[in-house]
Amino acid sequence: MKHIVIVGSGHAGLTLSRELRLLNKDIAITLLSRDSGDMYYKPNLSKAISMKKSPADLVMKRKSVLEQEQNINILSEVKVTGIEKEAKCLFYLDSDGVERELDYDQLVLATGASPVDLKLTNSERCISVNSLS
Numbered sequence: 001m002k003h004i005v006i007v008g009s010g011h012a013g014l015t016l017s018r019e020l021r022l023l024n025k026d027i028a029i030t031l032l033s034r035d036s037g038d039m040y041y042k043p044n045l046s047k048a049i050s051m052k053k054s055p056a057d058l059v060m061k062r063k064s065v066l067e068q069e070q071n072i073n074i075l076s077e078v079k080v081t082g083i084e085k086e087a088k089c090l091f092y093l094d095s096d097g098v099e100r101e102l103d104y105d106q107l108v109l110a111t112g113a114s115p116v117d118l119k120l121t122n123s124e125r126c127i128s129v130n131s132l133s
């Protein structure tokens, strides 16, 4: 069975897996994410503190529900550390920090962006908000 691996479970990664599954029921799809794998709307992070919402309040769909609905496998709280293009495999650290290997037929990098470091005075007191955690 063809195996498509998507790095990232943000808007891009989860929308892609949903659409791929609609097109083809006979492929294996694995998502890897540094996050919990739960679906949330990132713009809501901006308002969460002022609206006194907890991270759990922002979750729209749990990882387990996504896995069941889309028939996909989500490896959460892992970090992809390398790709071996010729061998079609990637390396990641699992949630216990153990290095693991995963083979793919096709690979999609949907890793989003990192916040700009503004180099402000007292920047150690600034927190970048870019994920639920």
Ligand SMILES: Cc1cc2nc3c(=O)[nH]c(=O)nc-3n(C[C@H](O)[C@H](O)[C@H](O)COP(=O)(O)OP(=O)(O)OC[C@H]3O[C@@H](n4cnc5c(N)ncnc54)[C@H](O)[C@@H]3O)c2cc1C
Residues within 6 Å of the ligand: 007, 008, 009, 010, 011, 012, 013, 032, 033, 034, 035, 042, 043, 044, 045, 046, 078, 079, 080, 081, 110, 111, 112, 113, 129, 130, 131
């Ligand atoms: C606070 C805030 C407010 C925003 N407000 C708006 C708005 O009002 N309107 C608007 O249009 N846009 C807004 N955005 C931008 C919008 O949310 C992003 O453009 C969008 O979420 C990008 O989706 P993405 O899937 O490309 O990336 P992301 O949602 O960032 O997802 C990236 C995924 O990649 C994973 N990942 C990254 N590196 C690795 C790795 N090495 N190993 C494993 N997994 C990895 C992450 O864990 C994550 O799951 C806002 C963003 C933020 C942070």
